[in-house]
Amino acid sequence: MGPNPFFTKIMIIMKLITLFLFVGLMQVSASAYSQVLKVEFPQKSISVKDVLLTIEKHSDYKFLYRNDQMDVNRMVEIKSPAKSLENILSQILNKTNLSYKILENNLVVITSEQQKITLKGAVKDLQGNTLPGVSIVVKGTNKVAITDYDGNYTIQVTENDKILVFSFIGMKKQEVLIGSQSVINVQMESEASILDEVVVVAFGTQKKKDLIGAVTTVKPSDLKIPSSNLTTALAGRVAGLISYQRSGEPGKDNADFFIRGVTTFGYKKDPLILIDNIEVNGTDLARMQVDDIASFSIMKDATATALYGARGANGVILITTKEGKEGKVNISMRLENSISASTRNVELADPITYMKLANEAVLTRDPLGIVFYPYAKIDNTIKKVNQYAYPVTDWQNELLKKYAMNQRANLSVSGGGKIARYYISGAANMDNGILNVDKRSNFNSNAKLKTYSLRSNININLTKTTEVVARLSGNFDDYTGPIDGGASVYNQIMQTNPVLFPAYYPTDNDHQYVQHILFGNYDLGQYINPYANLQRGYKDYSRSTMDAQFEVRQNLSFITEGLSLRGMFNTNRYSYFDVNRAYNPFFYNVAHYDKLTKTYSLGAINENTGTEYLGYSEGQKDVSSSVYLEAAVNYSHVFAEKHTVSGMLVNIMRNNLIGNAGDLQNSLPFRNLGLSGRFTYTYNSKYSAEFNFGYNGSERFYKTHRFGFFPSVGMAYTLSEEKFWEPLKKIVSEFKVRATYGLVGNDAIGSAADRFFYLSNVNMNNGSYGAVFGTNNTYYRSGISVSRYSNIDISWEKAKKMNLGLQAKFFNKLGVEADYFTEDRSNILMDRASIPTILGLSAPVRANVGKAFAKGIDGTIDYSETFGKNIWLKVRLNFTYAASKFTQYEEPNYDEKYKLHVGYSLSQQWGYLAERLFVDDAEAANSPKQNFGVYGGGDIKYKDVNGDGQITPLDMVPIGYPTDPEIIYGFGFSAGFKRFDISCFFQGLGRESFWIDPNATSPFVNNQRQLLKVYADDHWSEDNQNVYALWPRLSPNVNANNTQMSTWFMRNGAFLRLKQLELGYTLPDVLLKKLQLTNARFYMNGSNLFNITSFKLWDVEMGGNGLGYPVQMVLNLGLQISL
């Protein structure tokens, strides 16, 4: 046995810590250099004066002292060896109240010990409330004080002490000069004061005070979760974002997210994601390191997104990364180790029940049918006669471990001087799957995803007015894992018969010579053995994204105050490849079983096709590249101290190429071209007005429709700045209303493959339309097909967005921010519904005819409070409600008005109303005819809504809630007690329906599919004719009648889960000082710890995807260090 991997990890972490400590100490010792003296003192007793004179004579030191303070004739004894000045002086000055200081040019000043001064004061907040527990530090020393319950403090300082630093969680750090006064009262300002915050907006920043658009900013620290996937942190954290996670598989666990819901029918429903202004995809966002994020903004309304013109209609997520700041080196490191386990595994029926019910399934459908499990087999299995001849295999147990260990490490270095500043970071994550690898395998086929990222942001001041920024970043995935992926292992478990064969047979006497594992199978080997599929090989994939960005910022204030110019060039390169290495497993079955001796012999099923060596196959290879150029002119100036005016014009160009597009049209470059502008005016921080526009071109449309103009306007009014507000200010300290309206476009309509709507797409070599002739079928020619008809009128999808917002702060503690929005989408691309089949078109005819409307509210409430000296508390609530509906939808003119989409959500489902199960065949025969194939007693009875005597698609009515949740919310608190902190965050969603997939869960299909325990326990059977049973009458295959979209398998997707719980401890300053650290915090957190829902089969957040890789529960230990 090798070393314990967990122990090894700890050792590595320890080594790392030691390394960083060592680097820090090196710097400290370097500053403590001093001269070596070569002075001899002959006498045993000598006067102080002589000592000093002797030193002055033999070295460069000069002494300075006041005679009234020092008795120079005092006799002292200098103990040898006295090699350093410090040594000698400490001997001379011992037992005096004198001290010395070495100044420049080796001038040594000896003075009496400084006067200790006692400073006093009270700390209050802006409202005049006393603040207990504020820590006061004398800058550059370890002198510390803390305010008492009444907010008072006292602290001893000396003349040399210059600055007091007041700090308190939730408040802005404040530095106060120590003058001659002995009382220093301080008013601290809340850190979260919404007015002074700077918000990153499209192509720039704005003061939150002046902000008009609906922009939500998220503190990066709120996004820290024990996961290497940032997207999983978003749900419930960000007002205005609808998000949920359907899978927990490493590498495929990206959450889905939409800003203010979905209001388009096109292929791109998710928001535009920009990192440092560069468009990236969801995976790039997932790989983003929280520690690298300087700001995280979600732009929701028209003024915020109009600048992105064609691409802003679905909202924008904008992230900027950290830049270095002038100052000393700042090193920060975070290490985490976590354990993840499935939140819930699907429960399967026991093997005996499985066989009995499989037989029942055959006989209940066809009394003459041939049962698959002879009764002798069932009996012998119950009696456990022989575990290989009558196997019982718990595939979940064979294939899955209980938990997996994941590690994450993160390091950043930043700092800089007057000329250059830098921020460099690196991160490495290792996510392990939870699959069992056979001990005999000499390669690891468990999923293991290593992701690395590097980022380097360098800012250089070329001149006083010119700054260049170079940003380089890359993220890299290295994966090795099962050939078919982790989710497939879960799927295969569901498809594998539990009683036909074991995962493998032990090597018996007949097979002592074989080198391979004797995998189990049955009959001719056509059955799935997921264990063999997992062990037989592995896949490696490698994915990398490289991003290089160069930016120049030129301040043009020498032309006119407030004018600046900016230009940016960016290129992004993406590559992906995978390779598979695998052998063909050897399968065996029990060829002969001797009932008397209860022994079996094995038969080889595929001795000719099995291999003991690995084969090799190459997989997918993707490459793409994009280039982006941006140039901007900015102007901002304050006139007469009251009129703030700003203007901006941005020109962008983007070119994207795909290396393996698949067809000619897709291989042509993807381009965007745009000019955008923003003009703002603010009067005295009270009134603000803004005008934005985007003028964009997209190559997808015909010349005359190619460019679109997307303007937006907005206004804001800060009432709390008005004079008349003064009396209210004690209660409502801030109050602001804002309104915006504008137009945003979307060119990502139809499907991504529809590159040029104005051109037809003709495949001149379509094999599906070919024909073959000749005596021996040798003359073949492929055919010609049209997959798109040209239409030069197709153009932008447009969204008219309106937003009404409110920002308020009560008692300076309770902040409320709420937005009401509406969105009117028009020009949505749709298939014409009036084209009959007999026209013979091979592709749909389309036009910009759809319309949709959405409205909703989103908001945030936060509250912070301190209790006594040591306790603080913060509470936060986020809420998003977004509901969409079709307002114009082209569809046939149904007589059944409930079939019409207008008025229903874009993700509304239509289905049959399942009344109950049929009591018996007679009832089925006498009910309206159901047109889905065989059915009878115990099958689902649907309601004939239109009363035409049969069940057809015309009886499908809108059922359930939309599949995209309409409500997402999150709430939580964080609190601290002394050095301990705790935080907890709940997240939930509501108004969502999902469907148990009856096709995927139909048992016994192909004599393989597993049976869910809940189905075994609760189904209609001839003995128990429960017409409300969970599962209808059993069937050996998928029964089409019972798998229709209906209310029968509809479930409420609402849930509330403890998304995160965290406990932290920050090391005391004293200890930090010893360790030469500025900060160190240990923490322990867990995510997805429990879930409140009415649905119990699997993790409800997975929705209909319940048989996939489960969502993970994570327990995590972390350490964060700053130097």
Place this chain on the structure above:
Amino acid sequence: MKYFKIYTYSLLIILQFSCSKFLEVVPDNVATIENAFTTRAAAEKYLFTCYSYMPSQGNIVSNPAFLSGDEMMVPEMVSVYRGISLGIQIERGYQNVASPYINYWDGEQGGKPLFQGIRNCNIFLDNIAKVPDILEMDRKRWTAEVYFLKAYYQYWLLRMYGPIPLIKENLPISSSIEEVKLKRAPVDECVNYIVQLLDEAAVDLPETVLNKTAELGRITKPIALAVKAKVLITAASPLFNGNSDYASFKNNDGQLLFNSVYDATKWEKAAVACKEAIDLCHLLGNKLNYYKPAMSQYSLSPEILTQMGIRNSLTEKWNPEIIWANTNSMAGTLQIFSQAKIDPTQQSNQGFTGCLAPSMKMAELFYTENGVPIEEDNTWDYNGRLDLKTATATDKFRIKQGYTTASLHFNREPRFYADLGFDGGIWYGQGKFDDQNTFWLEVKAGQSGASAGGWYSGTGYYIKKYVNFNNVISTGNTYSMEDYPWPVIRLADLYLLYAEALNEQNGPAPEVFEYINLVRLRAGLKTVEESWTSYSKLGSSKYATKVGLRDIIHQERLIELAFEGQRFWDLKRWKDAPRVMNSNINGWDISQETALSYYRITKIFKQTFLLKDYFWPIKEIDLIINRNLVQNPGW
């Protein structure tokens, strides 16, 4: 100031790109539909595209005539396995308007989108004149082929759906919503248009294909004439000729869709068309197929030779009887689905499945060895047909000597033994070419040929007729096949159509008997006159009347063309379907191990055929999209 200049210039350079040319990413020569007609080679592809919509007549899933009728069945469990359940759903009465099975109107559920095919044919016809580098001869021939295809697709739709909208010219995509709401055309108009297209096609079609290695399977003149004959026979048959059941079936504007007045001249036209087709075929050398092995290791008994003549007329590729075989629809799957487990040493071979099971009524359909129906034969014990009987040496080319099986299997006509596999039956070929030492079937439960791996015949019968005798069951999962393009029309079909048309026109006449007897002769039977006179309880009076002879012709046709995708349509056009298809689909009790228990007739399911089942339902949504389209009666 220096920097300012640099940046201004670089900004200007960037802005320079920003002219709209940046978005002109499409090169000029992206393919458009015009490219299909700029060269002969591209136009040929378009011709093949037109061909590609040809229904796969030999496909078990997409030809409804196989599994939607009463000829054969596949057990529910087996059928779902292989996705072949579509036709079975119709057979079992689950056809519906929501999502019709085997839907050739919309091209769903196993059907091909024939209206798309028709549109492509029209595009081809509109543009073929533009191709510069094509020989005039080819242009004419290709045009004629596309005329044929357009006609055939409409004929296929007519047979399934009755009156259809005729798309004579393509409507432009920019047509208004009202313009595209086309209505159905009356049956007679449809027939006339189809015949008109076929006549136009026949002018320029070649009589035979010269370049056989590259073009065999392309449409020739005999094919066009034979299809024309079939179209006219269909139009003359009771379903379409004076059918009063559909007297009130009309378009929304009141236009009648069926002509309910019987018109005898339709039979006359049909007979003329049949004769024209037969004469041309004879001229070109088509003849009924007889098995005359050029060189044979073994001297075969006359019985096996007769059986082989029958089998090979279908399974021997390009045999002289074939008028039209579809090279785009090979019979491989049919063969795999029909090969029984005859080799006890290869019980676990899954290269074939043997799951297509003829119904009991098909086993009873074939004549006795005297060439008359089993219930009419005065020498054959009809009532004792389920009794057990053990085969003797005289049965040895039919039933394994010494094997006990039902009396039904004894003393039947050669086509019975050539077409069907059954418990105890001899199965000649498949590697054993000595008729003294052949495979035979043992398919009762527990026997070597019974169910394995989930595959079995639900009735105990197998369709030997589909299986080429050269196929070999090898070891492992290998089944090596001699595949053949599915014969859509063969000469025997035309002979029987001609006989039928003549009899309907004028009643019994020497020419009627001549053509039936040609078919009977090849099947190893005596003439109608001889057989009925000597062996039928009804005697010679039966064939002397038009009605009696009609019965004889019908049964002869059902037997000769059994399992060839004809019965389903024939029963409908004769309006016999409600009588024949409202009965049980039966088989033997296949789960039994002993002969005593096995040979009990077991009901598998009850088939129903109602008036509405004559025609396919049009998908509900199509009627809502196009309110001028009317649904077929009963749906």
